[in-house]
Amino acid sequence: MKSNIKSRLFTFTGTTVAIVSFAFLAIEPAQARKPFTQDELAAQYKDLMATVKEGDDLWHSAKLGKNGLACANCHPDAAASNPHTFPKWQANLGQVIPLRDMINWCIQVPLEGQALDANSKEMKALEAYSFYMHRGFKLKPGENTRQHPPVEVRSGAGYP
Amino acid sequence: MTDFSKMNRREFLGITGKAGLATLVASAAGVSFGMVQVAEAAGNSRLTPFRFAILTDAHLYDIPDHKFDGILKKAVDDVNNMNPLPDFVVYLGDIGQSGKRAELEKGKRILSKLKVPLKVIPGEHDWYLDMGQAWRDMFGSPTWSFDHKGVHFIGMNSILVRDFWTMKGLTPDERMGFMEELECHHCGLWGVREEQLEWLKKDVKKLKPDTPVVVFTHSPLWDYYPRWNFQTEDAPQIREILSGFERVMAFHGHVHQVVYNRIGNLSSIGTLSTSWPWPYPGIELPFPDIKMNRVDPGDILDGLGTQYIDLEKEFSGALHYDAWADLLPEGVKKGVKL
Numbered sequence: 001m002k003s004n005i006k007s008r009l010f011t012f013t014g015t016t017v018a019i020v021s022f023a024f025l026a027i028e029p030a031q032a033r034k035p036f037t038q039d040e041l042a043a044q045y046k047d048l049m050a051t052v053k054e055g056d057d058l059w060h061s062a063k064l065g066k067n068g069l070a071c072a073n074c075h076p077d078a079a080a081s082n083p084h085t086f087p088k089w090q091a092n093l094g095q096v097i098p099l100r101d102m103i104n105w106c107i108q109v110p111l112e113g114q115a116l117d118a119n120s121k122e123m124k125a126l127e128a129y130s131f132y133m134h135r136g137f138k139l140k141p142g143e144n145t146r147q148h149p150p151v152e153v154r155s156g157a158g159y160p
Numbered sequence: 161m162t163d164f165s166k167m168n169r170r171e172f173l174g175i176t177g178k179a180g181l182a183t184l185v186a187s188a189a190g191v192s193f194g195m196v197q198v199a200e201a202a203g204n205s206r207l208t209p210f211r212f213a214i215l216t217d218a219h220l221y222d223i224p225d226h227k228f229d230g231i232l233k234k235a236v237d238d239v240n241n242m243n244p245l246p247d248f249v250v251y252l253g254d255i256g257q258s259g260k261r262a263e264l265e266k267g268k269r270i271l272s273k274l275k276v277p278l279k280v281i282p283g284e285h286d287w288y289l290d291m292g293q294a295w296r297d298m299f300g301s302p303t304w305s306f307d308h309k310g311v312h313f314i315g316m317n318s319i320l321v322r323d324f325w326t327m328k329g330l331t332p333d334e335r336m337g338f339m340e341e342l343e344c345h346h347c348g349l350w351g352v353r354e355e356q357l358e359w360l361k362k363d364v365k366k367l368k369p370d371t372p373v374v375v376f377t378h379s380p381l382w383d384y385y386p387r388w389n390f391q392t393e394d395a396p397q398i399r400e401i402l403s404g405f406e407r408v409m410a411f412h413g414h415v416h417q418v419v420y421n422r423i424g425n426l427s428s429i430g431t432l433s434t435s436w437p438w439p440y441p442g443i444e445l446p447f448p449d450i451k452m453n454r455v456d457p458g459d460i461l462d463g464l465g466t467q468y469i470d471l472e473k474e475f476s477g478a479l480h481y482d483a484w485a486d487l488l489p490e491g492v493k494k495g496v497k498l
Contacts, residue, residue, distance in 0.1 A: 067221065067223060068226070079439045
C-alpha cells in the first residue's frame, strides 16, 4: 500500500510534494505497522475460514431462492463459478460485471429469489467461498470463453 | 426378472392406450413383445434392429408447477414424437430431488404419459429419505433384467453407500440432506454391493458370450471423478463379471453431461438430464472430443435433453443426444458410436 501511495505522489503531485514526502518518510519509518504476530495471523485466518464456511453453507442452501434450488445444484465445489475471470462482459446481462452481480443474477433467475445487498454479509460470504475454492488460480479478468473446475478436492469441504 | 415379459398384451396396451392414437401406432409398428420373438427366431443376426430412449435426472421438487415439471413433460412429449418411436424408455434415476413420495408420484404421473413401456432404476435423490421404500412401492425392484429382440438388458441400483448416519445420529431428513449434495462431505462412495454382484453373476451365467448385453446404472461404471460420485465402487467387479461377453454397452445418468469411456469390452456413456447440466470436473476426459459445449446460463433448456439409441443387427449402434440448445460439437451431433 505504502509504495503505491509513494509512486502516485511521484507521478501526479510533483517534485515538491515528493521531497516533502521523503522528508516525512525520513522521520517516520517506512513500516506502517509492525508485522502481524503469529497469533494475529491465526485469528485472521480463523475469521476468513468462518466466512468461507458461512459461504459454503449458503451456497448449499435453498433459502437464497424460492424454488428449492441452491447455487450448488449447478456449481458443486463452486465449479464453473469462475471467480478469477471477473470482472468480465457477461452475455446474459449484456455488460461488464463483477462476480457479485453474477451471483445476484443466479439468485434472481435460476433460483427465483431476491437479490442480496451487494455489501451484505451473505454476499461477502458467497464470494469468499467461490474465491477460496479457486485459491492459487491466475487472475484472468475478462475471460469468458471457458469454464474452470475448482481446486482439486479429495474429501471434506475443500477448505480447512 | 423382466416386467416386460410378465406384462401381458392387455397391460401393455393399457399403458399405450392412455395416449389413444399411440396404441394404433404401436400396434401397427408391431411393437409388441410377442411378435418380436417370432421375428427374432426367423433371422440369423444377433438382434433385430430397434430403438430405445433414455430419460434421466428430472430432480422434481415437491413444489406445485415447478419449472422442472415442465421440462420433464417436454422430454416425454419429445419421446412420444420420435419417429420411429422407441420400443421402450429407460429412466436412469433421480426422479425426485429429496426422496419425497410426492416427488416420485409426480414423476410417475408425468412419465405415465409415455406412449411406450418404461423401465426405471433409482438415483440417490430417490432413495435416502426412506431408504427406497416409496421408490420400491412405486417401481418395484431396483434390480432387474429382461430380453428384448435378442439383447439382454440389465438394471442395477448403484447408489448404495455404507451407513454414515447411525453413528452421527442423523434423522432421515438430515441423511437425505447430506446425500442431496453432489460433493457430500460425509457420504462416501457408492456401489451396487455384494447382493447385486451375486445376482448379476447368476443373471448372466447362462447367456452365450456373443449375447448383446446392455447395463443401466445411475452412476458410471468407471472411475471418472469419485469426489462427485462419478463412479461405482464395485465397477471393477461388475466389469469382471461381464468380461466374458464380446461387447457390453453401459448407460448411466447422474453426471448430467456428455461423457464417454471404453474399458475392455465395455463402452460407457453419460446422458443429458432434464434439470440442470453439470460442469466437467478437473480431469482430462478419456475421450476429449466426446463432450458438450459450455452452457448458456440464461437459457433454461441449455445443457438438457433426451437421448435415443439405435441398435443394429451386429450389436453396433450409436447414442444420439437430442439437446435442446446449441450444446453439441459437430462430431457428437452425428451420434456417438458405442
